[in-house]
Amino acid sequence: MDPRDDARIDTLAVHGGERRPGPEGSLVFPIYQGTVYTVEPGTDYHDLKYIRLNSTPSQVYLHDKLAALEGAEAGLATASGMAALTSVLHTLLRPGDHILASDCLYGGTHDFLTGHAADLGWTYTFVDPQSPDTWAAAKTPSTRLFLVETITNPMMRVARLRDVVAFARREGLTTVCDNTFASPVNFRPLSVGFDVAFHSATKYLNGHSDVVAGAVLGSAELIGRIRRTVNHYGGSLDPHAGFLLARGLKTLAVRMRAQNHNALTLAQFLSEHPKIAAVNYPGLASHPDHAHASALLSGFGGMLSLRMAGGLDAAKALLDALRIPAVAPSLGGVESLVTRPAITSHAGMSPADRERIGITDDLIRVSTGIEDAADLVEDFGQALDKV
Numbered sequence: 001m002d003p004r005d006d007a008r009i010d011t012l013a014v015h016g017g018e019r020r021p022g023p024e025g026s027l028v029f030p031i032y033q034g035t036v037y038t039v040e041p042g043t044d045y046h047d048l049k050y051i052r053l054n055s056t057p058s059q060v061y062l063h064d065k066l067a068a069l070e071g072a073e074a075g076l077a078t079a080s081g082m083a084a085l086t087s088v089l090h091t092l093l094r095p096g097d098h099i100l101a102s103d104c105l106y107g108g109t110h111d112f113l114t115g116h117a118a119d120l121g122w123t124y125t126f127v128d129p130q131s132p133d134t135w136a137a138a139k140t141p142s143t144r145l146f147l148v149e150t151i152t153n154p155m156m157r158v159a160r161l162r163d164v165v166a167f168a169r170r171e172g173l174t175t176v177c178d179n180t181f182a183s184p185v186n187f188r189p190l191s192v193g194f195d196v197a198f199h200s201a202t203k204y205l206n207g208h209s210d211v212v213a214g215a216v217l218g219s220a221e222l223i224g225r226i227r228r229t230v231n232h233y234g235g236s237l238d239p240h241a242g243f244l245l246a247r248g249l250k251t252l253a254v255r256m257r258a259q260n261h262n263a264l265t266l267a268q269f270l271s272e273h274p275k276i277a278a279v280n281y282p283g284l285a286s287h288p289d290h291a292h293a294s295a296l297l298s299g300f301g302g303m304l305s306l307r308m309a310g311g312l313d314a315a316k317a318l319l320d321a322l323r324i325p326a327v328a329p330s331l332g333g334v335e336s337l338v339t340r341p342a343i344t345s346h347a348g349m350s351p352a353d354r355e356r357i358g359i360t361d362d363l364i365r366v367s368t369g370i371e372d373a374a375d376l377v378e379d380f381g382q383a384l385d386k387v
């Protein structure tokens, strides 16, 4: 079936990109594991069917499914979220170019810029994605690209995404949005005018903590160029992993809604608990971005972070006492996870940089899974009693 443009996200998750009838009548698109296929006369190099060239049947099917979910003209899967990010940047930037980047990026993205941009001849300035009036001063004549995340990790700030698009259009910049934390269920960057959306598909898109993958979405022209970069750098996704990702995508909408609900329920409970000093969740009225997040997002996401009134020792004690969530980094799977970003996702940042954006040593990040919200609340309640 061709996904209907006006179908809702639940329907797109199940039917988007699906072939009807499928090969040999198969309802589930099979894994075409062959690396290479016979050549039709006149085939362009990048259209030869070869796994690294992203052109084999299972890969093309997955690309169509990803595109349907983000409402994009075209999509591309990559070997990881970092492969998605780096392929986008390598396609859009040349030596001498300057990037405006959010000052609260995922640690790996931050470390890529600080560790590699200079070698590639790129410069960057970190800007506060909540303060549009500061961006013009940070822009230089060489600025080409504005890089932001929908919801920042781990403070759960929601960037002024419409302002980013308006500013970039005025200034002739390409806009790139890491939509990992929102997923297309809660926000679709292309629908407000972003040029490129990308994901760590390792997280919500796959949703089962068993695949590392990335996804890039945009116009057919832009995705064609990014695909050539991926083809040359060799960061393509294997069809076996792609099969798992496509299977995960079919339940994305129901999973994400459960995670939105669980995170909101838990955030409300924690924000009223005397042993909790602060809860960062955009669905709470107390969150600094609540008003514009409510206008922008269809759901506030499955991620929240908190600080204990008792500081680092209390944070460690809470992690020890929780029974349901495992202590592990990463996020977006069906199981709840808790972690301290200062020693995991943001360990590569200097303590001063971490402190500046609120990532204190005692900050705990929670990725809510799809368990029953009442069980999560009870578990945090019993753990807090022991702290």
Ligand code: PLP
Binding pocket: 080, 081, 082, 083, 106, 108, 109, 149, 153, 178, 180, 181, 199, 200, 201, 202, 212, 213, 214, 330
């Ligand atoms: N972007 C965000 C927001 C992430 O959280 C992550 C990983 O945690 C990445 C990108 C990188 O993704 P991957 O680990 O799939 O390479």
